[in-house]
Each structure stands twice: as structure tokens, then as C-alpha cells.
Amino acid sequence: MAKNFSFSKLWKGPFGTYLIVIVAYVIFQVLASTGNLPSVIIGLLPTICAYIAAAVSLNLVVGISGELSLGHAAFMSVGCYTGVVAATCYSAMFDIPWLVFFLSMFTGAAFAALAGFVVGVPVLRLSGDYLAIVTLAFGEIIKNIMNNLYVGLDASGLHFSLTSTTDLHMTNGKIIINGPQGAVGIEQLSTFFFGFILVMLTLAVVLNLVRSRSGRAIMAVRDNSIAAESVGINTMKYRLMAFVVAAALAGMAGVLYAMNYNAVVPVRFDYNASILILVYVVLGGIGNIRGSIISATVLVVLPEVLRFMSEYRMLIYAIVLIAVMVLPNVPAVKRFLDYLPTKLPFLRKRSEVPGDVVGGAE
Amino acid sequence: MGFLENLINGVSLGSVYAIIALGYTMVYGIARMLNFAHGDVIMVGGYVSFIIASSMGLNPLFGILAAVVVCTLLGITIEKVAYKPLRQSASLTVLITAIGVSYLLQNLALLIWGANPKVYTSVVAGWPKLMLFDGQLIISAETIVTIVVCAVIMVLMVLFIHKTKMGKAMRAVSEDPGAARLMGINVDSTISTTFAIGSGLAAIAGVLLCSSYPTLMPTTGAMPGIKAFTAAVFGGIGSIPGAVLGGILLGIIEVFAKAYIGTQFSDAIVFAVLIIVLLIKPSGLLGKYVPEKV
Numbered sequence: 171m172a173k174n175f176s177f178s179k180l181w182k183g184p185f186g187t188y189l190i191v192i193v194a195y196v197i198f199q200v201l202a203s204t205g206n207l208p209s210v211i212i213g214l215l216p217t218i219c220a221y222i223a224a225a226v227s228l229n230l231v232v233g234i235s236g237e238l239s240l241g242h243a244a245f246m247s248v249g250c251y252t253g254v255v256a257a258t259c260y261s262a263m264f265d266i267p268w269l270v271f272f273l274s275m276f277t278g279a280a281f282a283a284l285a286g287f288v289v290g291v292p293v294l295r296l297s298g299d300y301l302a303i304v305t306l307a308f309g310e311i312i313k314n315i316m317n318n319l320y321v322g323l324d325a326s327g328l329h330f331s332l333t334s335t336t337d338l339h340m341t342n343g344k345i346i347i348n349g350p351q352g353a354v355g356i357e358q359l360s361t362f363f364f365g366f367i368l369v370m371l372t373l374a375v376v377l378n379l380v381r382s383r384s385g386r387a388i389m390a391v392r393d394n395s396i397a398a399e400s401v402g403i404n405t406m407k408y409r410l411m412a413f414v415v416a417a418a419l420a421g422m423a424g425v426l427y428a429m430n431y432n433a434v435v436p437v438r439f440d441y442n443a444s445i446l447i448l449v450y451v452v453l454g455g456i457g458n459i460r461g462s463i464i465s466a467t468v469l470v471v472l473p474e475v476l477r478f479m480s481e482y483r484m485l486i487y488a489i490v491l492i493a494v495m496v497l498p499n500v501p502a503v504k505r506f507l508d509y510l511p512t513k514l515p516f517l518r519k520r521s522e523v524p525g526d527v528v529g530g531a532e
Numbered sequence: 533m534g535f536l537e538n539l540i541n542g543v544s545l546g547s548v549y550a551i552i553a554l555g556y557t558m559v560y561g562i563a564r565m566l567n568f569a570h571g572d573v574i575m576v577g578g579y580v581s582f583i584i585a586s587s588m589g590l591n592p593l594f595g596i597l598a599a600v601v602v603c604t605l606l607g608i609t610i611e612k613v614a615y616k617p618l619r620q621s622a623s624l625t626v627l628i629t630a631i632g633v634s635y636l637l638q639n640l641a642l643l644i645w646g647a648n649p650k651v652y653t654s655v656v657a658g659w660p661k662l663m664l665f666d667g668q669l670i671i672s673a674e675t676i677v678t679i680v681v682c683a684v685i686m687v688l689m690v691l692f693i694h695k696t697k698m699g700k701a702m703r704a705v706s707e708d709p710g711a712a713r714l715m716g717i718n719v720d721s722t723i724s725t726t727f728a729i730g731s732g733l734a735a736i737a738g739v740l741l742c743s744s745y746p747t748l749m750p751t752t753g754a755m756p757g758i759k760a761f762t763a764a765v766f767g768g769i770g771s772i773p774g775a776v777l778g779g780i781l782l783g784i785i786e787v788f789a790k791a792y793i794g795t796q797f798s799d800a801i802v803f804a805v806l807i808i809v810l811l812i813k814p815s816g817l818l819g820k821y822v823p824e825k826v
Binding site for chain 2: 232238292295296299300302303304306307308310311314315317318441445448449452453456481482484485487488489491492495496499500501
């Protein structure tokens with residue numbers, strides 16, 4: 171056993187990814203508690219965790235399953251709103267914040283998974299750009315419904331309406347979801363620690379799924395669906411599996427995200443939000459879980475860091491985005507990038523095996 | 533009368549979608565890319581014509597002309613700087629770059645023109661309205677002009693694609709870029725021309741859109757862009773009559789949904805119809821079905 175032990179092998183595997191997250195959590199926690207972190211960033215920590223979870227789960231769809239989805243934020247919104255409603259009900263039952271939080275998170279995940287199933291069954295009959303546009307359409311439909319959803323809670327239970335708050339017919343009830351104003355009066359239960367737990371949970375689900383029999387089937391369908399079908403893999407089942415698992419994880423991320431704020435409007439989860447998550451995945455490297463974690467962190471923090479440039483910050487953000495995508499493909503820069511490793515040995519890539527990008531699969 | 537009025541308004545809105553969708557579908561057909569920045573070119577066209585016609589007080593015709601010229605140049609520049617280096621890259625890389633360009637245009641517009649909505653003066657302001665059935669049915673000049681312009685553009689585009697040398701080159705490139713290059717077609721300049729035409733059409737769409745719906749903001753182009761994109765997919769992406777048909781149907785559905793079901797769910801209904809059509813006919817209404825070969 172001991173003879174075969176190699177740190178670099180362990181580092182490349184899932185344990186390396188867990189280790190990065192744990193170390194990053196400890197560093198940020200220490201920085202925050204010693205007051206070395208600006209308060210803006212401290213408030214942003216659960217949001218960063220939510221976006222990491224969302225990006226990793228989207229990477230399961232885009233990278234591992236190979237489907238371009240432009241409606242991922244919609245599953246966050248389903249998780250967010252069901253989670254907030256559930257939290258209001260649960261906190262009437264128990265007075266333990268962490269229990270309320272995690273129960274709401276799983277409720278949100280369950281509903282998001284249900285939404286993922288309902289959307290996935292028709293959507294996954296398509297492929298390529300058509301699948302992308304239909305996921306976008308579903309995302310807009312879900313946003314549109316959320317924009318007109320009214321939910322209230324009173325002594326007799328939950329009330330729903332799709333027209334207005336007066337249609338809820340409540341007596342001294344509390345309005346939880348108020349149409350275009352979204353979820354209001356949310357209990358701010360999210361903490362950095364809960365965010366850390368969610369990220370670890372997401373990683374555990376995705377990394378274990380990727381290395382399981384099902385995960386290999388999902389990747390086989392991605393690489394060549396006809397070949398996969400010919401060896402008896404049920405392509406629909408595995409594509410749907412990746413889609414639903416990703417939706418459930420996004421739902422959890424939505425709950426964490428919502429409970430970091432007082433109120434969350436449905437417009438937060440429009441197609442721009444979906445595209446933003448996709449940007450994290452693509453910049454981090456499609457199929458690369460660690461890349462998603464890093465790019466989500468950097469890109470959530472970047473606009474805050476650029477705040478001193480006030481109105482120019484989104485402009486800079488856009489230019490950085492274009493530059494990162496385009497520059498490596500400009501011939502002169504490409505030649506330079508190919509030339510660098512010949513002079514600097516530590517930059518040399520060890521392997522060029524395509525399967526290696528998946529969080530270091532064996 | 534209400535039905536007829538809604539139908540005409542729907543066709544008018546749909547005509548704007550159709551003109552935008554033409555740009556989408558041509559670029560997709562030839563470069564195989566989803567140009568997400570297309571909607572923002574509409575917005576730029578709207579602003580340019582606004583500056584010329586409303587702020588400087590010149591004839592609206594100059595405004596339209598300036599918008600077309602600026603947007604065409606903008607389209608060519610975007611293509612040269614952002615998309616050309618990515619010809620060989622994965623489609624997702626190109627998609628993200630297009631999103632970056634879209635953010636860039638929106639934020640540039642925000643810096644130059646501010647976030648406050650501008651009230652756009654219609655390019656045909658003061659033209660007489662058409663009264664039918666003893667004044668029971670009133671059709672505005674904007675509506676008529678939009679529908680006529682759309683019809684003219686569609687006829688011109690079909691003629692251009694089928695009768696000119698450049699159109700032939702475009703069809704060849706969309707069929708097989710490699711083989712087209714071997715036949716001596718300059719693929720790069722063909723793609724640039726496509727972008728130029730698409731952006732010029734977007735400028736016209738911007739002017740027409742703002743004439744009918746006179747609020748102009750940096751995000752004005754985003755939603756019509758997305759809707760036109762669904763219209764292009766709806767009609768079968770890559771097909772020019774498909775884009776026009778998809779655009780007009782989408783406009784009619786949207787106006788009818790607003791009139792008979794309620795404004796708040798009109799977007800959901802438009803997208804639901806798109807999903808149903810794609811599930812029944814995955815290549816869109818007029819798209820070609822290409823079976824997967826093993």
C-alpha cells in the first residue's frame with residue numbers, strides 16, 4: 171500500500187479538489203474573523219458559495235453530459251422560492267436555525283429536481299443549439315410564472331395566487347412571495363459555513379457521480395450517443411439523470427443565495443443570470459470542476475473589486491471576458507503561449523489526455 | 533374589429549422580429565454561431581437615429597441612413613476583432629465571446645447615453661393614419677411602414693441570395709465552407725459581408741421598433757433580440773422565409789396573448805408555443821431535417 175502511495179496522484183483526484191475547498195474555507199474564515207477582509211466581501215461569501223455550487227452543477231450538464239443549457243438560473247429560482255416558503259413554514263415549527271436551513275435547502279432541491287424532470291423530459295429530445303434555445307425558453311417561462319406568483323401563510327395554511335395579493339384571501343397572514351417584488355422578508359439564515367457545506371456536498375455528488383458507472387455512461391453518451399446506444403446504454407435516462415441532479419443542486423444553491431438577502435426579485439434569475447453561470451463554467455474550462463470553482467469565485471468578486479471604477483466596471487468586465495476568450499486564439503499570442511513552456515519547464519503540461527480534465531479522473 | 537386590429541398589430545410587431553431574425557438566421561446559416569450581440573446592435577441603431585433625428589433635428593431619413601452605416605461598420609468591426617480569431621474554436625467559446633460583446637455594447641451605451649430612457653420620436657411622426665370601416669379600425673402609419681419595409685426587405689434578401697454572385701457564395705459557404713474555399717470563394721469576406729448585412733438590417737429594425745415602442749434604453753435590444761432569436765429557431769434557423777414566417781407568427785401570438793389572456797403571461801405563452809413547435813418539428817417550421825448518419 172504505502173509503496174504505491176503518491177501524493178501527486180491523490181492531489182489530481184477528487185481529494186485534491188476537496189482539499190482546495192477546505193483550505194480556501196479556512197483561509198477566508200481566518201481572514202474574516204481577524205478583520206482582514208472588507209465587509210463587502212464577507213457579506214458576499216455565501217453568494218460566492220452559491221455560485222460555485224451553481225457553476226459546478228451546470229458543469230455537470232455542459233461539461234460531463236455535453237448539453238448546452240441556457241436556463242440553469244431558473245432551477246435556482248425554483249429552489250429559491252420553494253425554499254423560502256418552506257423556511258417560513260419550518261420556522262413556525264422549530265426554532266433551530268440550522269435545521270430550518272437544511273430542511274428548506276432539501277425542500278428547494280426536491281422541487282428544483284421536479285422542475286428539472288418536467289423540463290428535461292421534453293427538452294432532452296432535442297440536441298445542440300435547439301436544446302439551448304428551449305432551455306432558455308423554459309427559463310423565461312419559469313421567470314414569468316415567478317413574476318406573477320403570490321404566496322402567503324396564515325393560521326389556516328399556505329395560500330397561492332397567480333393574480334394579486336388580495337386574491338390570497340388571507341386573514342392577518344404573512345406574504346412570503348409578492349409577485350414582481352419576489353420573496354420578501356426572508357430570514358437571513360445563510361452563513362459562510364453553510365455555504366461551505368453546500369459546496370462540499372455539491373462536489374461530493376458531482377465527483378462521485380462522474381466516477382461511477384452512471385457517470386461513465388453519461389460521458390459515453392456525450393462522446394458518441396449512437397455508439398453508447400449500441401452497447402445498450404439508455405441515452406435518455408442518463409442525459410436526464412445528469413440534468414435532474416444538476417437542477418437539484420442548483421435548487422440548493424438558490425436557497426443558499428436567497429437566504430443571504432432580505433428579499434430576492436425574480437428578475438435576478440433571468441437568462442442573464444443563466445448566462446453568467448455559463449460564463450463561469452466556460453472560463454473555468456468545460457468539464458473542469460476545479461476551474462468552475464476558481465472562475466466562479468474570481469468572477470463574483472471581480473465586479474466588487476472593480477467597484478472603485480464605478481460606471482466603468484461592467485465595461486472592464488466585458489472587455490476582460492472578450493479578451494480571455496479571444497486572445498489565446500490570436501496567432502501572435504498563440505505562438506507566444508506555445509513558446510513559453512519550452513523555456514519554463516514548470517508550465518509544461520504533463521498529459522494531454524482528454525479524460526483528464528474531469529477533476530482528475532483516473 | 534378588435535380581432536382585426538390585434539392581427540394587424542401582431543403582424544407589425546412580428547415584422548420587426550422578422551427583420552431581426554433575418555440577421556440571426558443568416559449569421560447562423562453561414563458562420564454556425566449564435567450572435568447574442570445582435571440585439572444590442574438594434575439598440576445602437578435606435579440611439580444613432582435618435583441622435584441625428586431628435587437631438588440634431590435633421591430629417592429622419594438621415595437618421596435611418598446614419599444608423600444603417602454605423603451599425604454596418606459596427607457589425608464588421610465586431611466580426612473582425614472578436615469572432616474572426618475564433619473561426620476554429622468550439623462553439624461555446626464563440627457564444628461566450630458574443631455575450632461579452634453584448635455586455636460591452638450595453639455598457640458603452642450606458643456610459644455614452646446614460647441609463648435614463650429616451651423618448652423616441654417616430655420616424656413617420658405626423659404621417660396620416662389609415663381609417664377603415666368609418667373610423668372603427670385605425671391603423672397607424674408606423675404599423676403600415678413596418679409591414680411594408682419588412683416585405684420589401686424579405687423580397688430583396690431572397691433575390692440577393694438567389695440571384696447575385698455574393699448570394700451564391702453565401703449559399704456555398706453555408707453548405708460547406710471547406711469545399712467553398714476550394715472553389716475559390718473567399719470565405720472570410722463572405723462571412724464579413726453576412727455580418728454587415730445582418731447589422732444593417734438590425735439598424736432598420738431598431739428604427740422601426742423604437743418608432744412603434746418609443747422608449748430607448750441601453751437594454752432596449754435585449755428582449756426583442758431574444759424573441760427574434762426564438763423566431764429564427766421557430767421558423768427553422770438558416771432559412772430566410774422561415775425567419776420571416778417565424779417572426780410574424782411570434783408577433784401575432786404575442787399580441788393575441790396580451791389581448792385575450794393577459795399581459796403578464798404573454799412572454800410565457802410565446803416561449804411555450806416555441807417549445808411545442810420544436811417538440812413536434814425539431815428543425816423548426818421551414819427548417820431542413822438532416823438525419824444523423826452513423
